[in-house]
Amino acid sequence: MHRSPFEIGLFAIVAIVIAFLVLYPVGMMVGGTFLTADGRLTADHWVNALKLPILWEIVGNTLLVTVLATLVAVVIGLALAFLVARTDMPLRPYFEYISIVPFLTPPIIAGFAWQILAEKRSGVLNILLVSIGVPWRLDVMSIGGVTLVSALYLIPFVFLIALGVLRSVNPDLEDASVISGASKFGTFTRITLPLLMPAITSAALLALMYSNILFGIHATLGMPVNIWFLTTAVYQSMNVVPAQIHHAAILACLLMIMGMAATYAQIRLLDGGRSYQTITGKGFRTRLIPLGAWRWPAFCACLLYIFVVAILPYLILFLRSLKPFMFQPGMTWADVFTGWQFDKYGSIFRGDDPKLTLSIWNSFILALAGAVIGMALTTIAAYILAKTSIRGRQILNFLCMVPLTLPSVVLGIAILWSYNRAPLLLYGTIWILLVAYVTKDLPLGLKSVHSSFLQVHAELEESARVCGSSWWRQFTSVTLPLVKPGVVVGFVLTFASILREVGTSIILYSQGNEVVAYVLFNLWENGYFQSLSAFIVVTTLLTVAAVAVFLRIGRLRFADLTHTSAAQS
Amino acid sequence: MSDVRVIGLAKRFGGLAVVEGVTITAEEGKFTTLLGPSGCGKTTTLRMIAGLELPSAGEIWIGNRPVFAPEQGVHVPPEKRNIGMVFQSYAVWPHKTAFDNVAYPLKIRRVPQAEIQRRVAEVFALLRLEGLEKRYPGQLSGGQQQRVALGRAIVYQSNVLLLDEPLANLDAKVREAVRFELRELQQKLKFTTVYVTHDQAEAMILSDKIVVMNRGRVVQEGTPLDVYNRPTTKFVAEFIGQSNFLSGFVRAVEHSISSVEIRGGGTVRVGVDRPISPGSEVMICVRPEDFQIKRPSAADNGDSSTAIPGRVTAKAFLGNIIMYKVMGLGQEFQVQTDPTSDPMVNPDDPVLLRPLENRIKLVG
Numbered sequence: 035m036h037r038s039p040f041e042i043g044l045f046a047i048v049a050i051v052i053a054f055l056v057l058y059p060v061g062m063m064v065g066g067t068f069l070t071a072d073g074r075l076t077a078d079h080w081v082n083a084l085k086l087p088i089l090w091e092i093v094g095n096t097l098l099v100t101v102l103a104t105l106v107a108v109v110i111g112l113a114l115a116f117l118v119a120r121t122d123m124p125l126r127p128y129f130e131y132i133s134i135v136p137f138l139t140p141p142i143i144a145g146f147a148w149q150i151l152a153e154k155r156s157g158v159l160n161i162l163l164v165s166i167g168v169p170w171r172l173d174v175m176s177i178g179g180v181t182l183v184s185a186l187y188l189i190p191f192v193f194l195i196a197l198g199v200l201r202s203v204n205p206d207l208e209d210a211s212v213i214s215g216a217s218k219f220g221t222f223t224r225i226t227l228p229l230l231m232p233a234i235t236s237a238a239l240l241a242l243m244y245s246n247i248l249f250g251i252h253a254t255l256g257m258p259v260n261i262w263f264l265t266t267a268v269y270q271s272m273n274v275v276p277a278q279i280h281h282a283a284i285l286a287c288l289l290m291i292m293g294m295a296a297t298y299a300q301i302r303l304l305d306g307g308r309s310y311q312t313i314t315g316k317g318f319r320t321r322l323i324p325l326g327a328w329r330w331p332a333f334c335a336c337l338l339y340i341f342v343v344a345i346l347p348y349l350i351l352f353l354r355s356l357k358p359f360m361f362q363p364g365m366t367w368a369d370v371f372t373g374w375q376f377d378k379y380g381s382i383f384r385g386d387d388p389k390l391t392l393s394i395w396n397s398f399i400l401a402l403a404g405a406v407i408g409m410a411l412t413t414i415a416a417y418i419l420a421k422t423s424i425r426g427r428q429i430l431n432f433l434c435m436v437p438l439t440l441p442s443v444v445l446g447i448a449i450l451w452s453y454n455r456a457p458l459l460l461y462g463t464i465w466i467l468l469v470a471y472v473t474k475d476l477p478l479g480l481k482s483v484h485s486s487f488l489q490v491h492a493e494l495e496e497s498a499r500v501c502g503s504s505w506w507r508q509f510t511s512v513t514l515p516l517v518k519p520g521v522v523v524g525f526v527l528t529f530a531s532i533l534r535e536v537g538t539s540i541i542l543y544s545q546g547n548e549v550v551a552y553v554l555f556n557l558w559e560n561g562y563f564q565s566l567s568a569f570i571v572v573t574t575l576l577t578v579a580a581v582a583v584f585l586r587i588g589r590l591r592f593a594d595l596t597h598t599s600a601a602q603s
Numbered sequence: 604m605s606d607v608r609v610i611g612l613a614k615r616f617g618g619l620a621v622v623e624g625v626t627i628t629a630e631e632g633k634f635t636t637l638l639g640p641s642g643c644g645k646t647t648t649l650r651m652i653a654g655l656e657l658p659s660a661g662e663i664w665i666g667n668r669p670v671f672a673p674e675q676g677v678h679v680p681p682e683k684r685n686i687g688m689v690f691q692s693y694a695v696w697p698h699k700t701a702f703d704n705v706a707y708p709l710k711i712r713r714v715p716q717a718e719i720q721r722r723v724a725e726v727f728a729l730l731r732l733e734g735l736e737k738r739y740p741g742q743l744s745g746g747q748q749q750r751v752a753l754g755r756a757i758v759y760q761s762n763v764l765l766l767d768e769p770l771a772n773l774d775a776k777v778r779e780a781v782r783f784e785l786r787e788l789q790q791k792l793k794f795t796t797v798y799v800t801h802d803q804a805e806a807m808i809l810s811d812k813i814v815v816m817n818r819g820r821v822v823q824e825g826t827p828l829d830v831y832n833r834p835t836t837k838f839v840a841e842f843i844g845q846s847n848f849l850s851g852f853v854r855a856v857e858h859s860i861s862s863v864e865i866r867g868g869g870t871v872r873v874g875v876d877r878p879i880s881p882g883s884e885v886m887i888c889v890r891p892e893d894f895q896i897k898r899p900s901a902a903d904n905g906d907s908s909t910a911i912p913g914r915v916t917a918k919a920f921l922g923n924i925i926m927y928k929v930m931g932l933g934q935e936f937q938v939q940t941d942p943t944s945d946p947m948v949n950p951d952d953p954v955l956l957r958p959l960e961n962r963i964k965l966v967g
Contacts, residue, residue: 493694496655499681500688500765501708501755508682511707515698 059448106185111192119200142250147347199233286444293439355567378568404471412479420487442537486520522588605666612661639816654681687756891939
């Protein structure tokens with residue numbers, strides 16, 4: 035632990051840059067909602083906005099879907115984690131991949147796919163139901179549909195937290211209960227579950243917070259049928275002519291308050307000493323509960339989940355990319371599998387629409403630049419947090435976590451608001467997107483690297499100094515190689531996250547600076563489903579290829595992503 | 604090799620002194636141990652010698668060279684002190700092979716490749732690590748990792764070897780074997796060694812000199828024999844070996860022999876090695892093996908001056924020794940005898956305890 039002048043200087047620079055990135059836009063936006071055009075203080079914007087009758091319907095929808103989706107996610111996520119951590123279900127270790135579902139299937143792509151799959155009239159699953167003579171139909175474009183699809187994509191966050199805690203429960207605690215005369219079930223309800231309660235509550239609050247970032251699902255499944263949520267209402271306020279930026283900002287503030295409330299509750303919970311220390315230093319093997327006849331049904335249930343959230347969406351998008359027409363009621367099952375046309379792929383590769391090719395270039399360059407800048411900032415921040423004793427360094431942790439409470443449309447509005455006047459006139463250039471992406475992924479980058487730095491025991495570095503190496507030599511020969519996996523994982527996740535970032539992209543793009551996410555959203559709004567599907571398939575394959583190359587360069591395996599991707603807890 | 608001199612060393616955090624006024628000399632080629640309970644400041648002292656911790660006051664000299672001397676503005680960073688150190692966690696780098704770990708200090712010192720090969724091989728042979736060169740730390744046992752850490756610390760011609768509880772994480776069996784190996788190695792290579800431990804048996808086996816620390820200060824130093832046989836304070840007597848304490852006051856002092864009246868138990872004669880005046884309150888330390896235990900008999904009536912009456916409360920046979928607990932004078936005594944001279948008393952029997960006058964000592 036030390037604090038050289040060099041480190042203090044580094045701390046000052048990074049703290050100022052990050053503080054500016056995070057606080058300036060939010061401050062400008064919140065402040066702006068209280069100012070008139072000529073700069074006088076006013077409450078008019080708020081009064082007008084809160085008077086709108088539709089506002090309360092929007093807030094109601096948002097709260098309803100958030101709470102219900104969280105409940106469903108907690109129940110299913112806990113059950114999946116229990117099966118993987120504590121039972122003899124076949125192939126259990128492979129199901130840890132559940133934690134990278136959000137990385138595999140971003141909400142926007144899930145939303146497109148589920149619209150094709152389970153739309154009331156022409157959804158493929160409904161065509162299937164008709165063909166096998168089942169009388170009822172799925173309707174994903176409804177409050178219930180949004181809730182269920184949201185829940186599917188919140189499950190991994192709950193799963194990851196529950197998995198960690200379930201594994202850390204010392205079996206002695208449960209054995210003591212059994213010896214005291216409790217049954218297995220009694221032990222589970224009286225001992226195991228209460229031990230898990232703080233973690234479950236924390237996971238639920240996290241899911242509550244994350245449900246607001248599911249803009250992609252809210253937009254694709256709600257907007258076409260006029261079901262509005264705060265997220266989509268923010269976007270819509272900017273989409274009408276003339277744009278209602280004050281209105282958008284006030285809705286964004288409401289969303290931000292919800293996110294902050296959930297975060298605050300979570301912090302209070304963890305600080306309150308209610309997270310029981312059940313982890314012991316000694317390694318122990320958790321005894322597995324035999325499922326007996328239920329082994330394979332449990333296995334199938336887990337497999338079904340992965341199929342439904344990560345495989346089915348891409349299958350259907352691939353299928354749709356080959357069919358020129360929307361699936362129709364009255365279509366037979368055989369019609370779905372015939373008449374395939376590959377011309378949309380040809381069109382993309384020939385560059386028929388220069389906007390598509392340009393957007394791919396823009397997105398990949400922005401993702402690369404954003405990941406490099408983001409990781410540089412967060413790696414320095416993580417180093418200062420973990421390895422120095424500079425007073426006040428915890429501010430970096432706080433600052434980097436602020437974007438977690440900002441759904442990306444909120445961040446988009448805030449950035450639009452604050453970077454469109456001299457000397458910071460970035461709106462209309464591609465740089466405003468870069469600023470937005472770097473800001474948004476600060477939490478992801480810091481989480482990935484910070485834990486790596488913390489895992490490097492101080493004695494490993496001290497012994498290098500004692501052996502005669504200078505600080506710089508020690509840093510490059512011992513510290514850096516040991517934290518490298520965390521940096522590479524952070525880089526890959528940030529890169530992929532930027533490529534899929536929708537909320538800020540659709541607010542901040544401008545003519546000639548289109549990015550992939552904007553093009554996807556634009557194709558969808560105009561109803562070009564076949565082009566949309568083909569474009570998703572192509573960009574997804576490109577993303578996977580890029581990630582594979584980065585992992586190869588960093589000498590990591592795909593499995594190394596599992597522990598960090600959803601590890602936003 | 605050089606000696607290490609620490610003069611008036613202190614480390615304070617705000618108002619709290621973790622180490623205060625510590626003065627120690629670790630002689631060239633000798634094994635010096637800092638011994639004390641956890642939190643006594645021994646590790647902090649060692650880390651200040653290494654340069655990993657900045658002292659608040661004092662001086663540190665390695666050989667003829669000051670490495671910390673605030674008046675002259677000297678603070679040599681750890682990498683320039685030319686020391687070897689073994690950490691409690693071993694700190695063997697998980698991303699380097701055993702060979703690369705040991706070779707690291709030589710690479711830093713730009714030793715030619717062939718020379719590196721030769722010296723590392725020597726160390727591997729010395730520490731019986733041959734064949735493990737290409738292994739990563741994750742593939743080595745605790746004892747092997749510990750030897751790699753030791754190898755890394757001795758592979759270059761360092762001035763001093765510092766060891767911070769290097770045996771604490773080993774299994775009991777391995778630990779016992781390594782203690783003797785370490786002592787043998789030090790005797791062979793004649794390193795100036797400063798060793799930190801809280802385990803008194805370890806300190807007794809390894810050291811030429813023991814420095815006992817408590818609450819950030821040195822309380823006593825000397826050879827293992829010295830410290831055991833002549834503890835100067837109650838703390839040392841209790842921390843090193845087991846002790847019984849009798850309180851009393853000095854009746855008279857003559858030719859460095861004092862007569863001490865034990866509260867409620869007659870008078871004993873105890874050697875003194877420092878000025879002490881009649882009438883002062885003192886504490887007498889009696890090791891469990893320094894009591895004679897016997898059944899009371901008629902012959903004792905005339906000569907009960909130095910015998911403490913008591914009653915056996917527990918007895919345990921440990922093979923080579925027998926342990927008794929005896930209640931007397933309102934306190935509990937630990938008494939140890941060997942089976943050949945055992946009086947064969949049993950719990951509830953009345954007994955007399957007689958401190959062996961040439962073995963007992965006055966403490967603080």
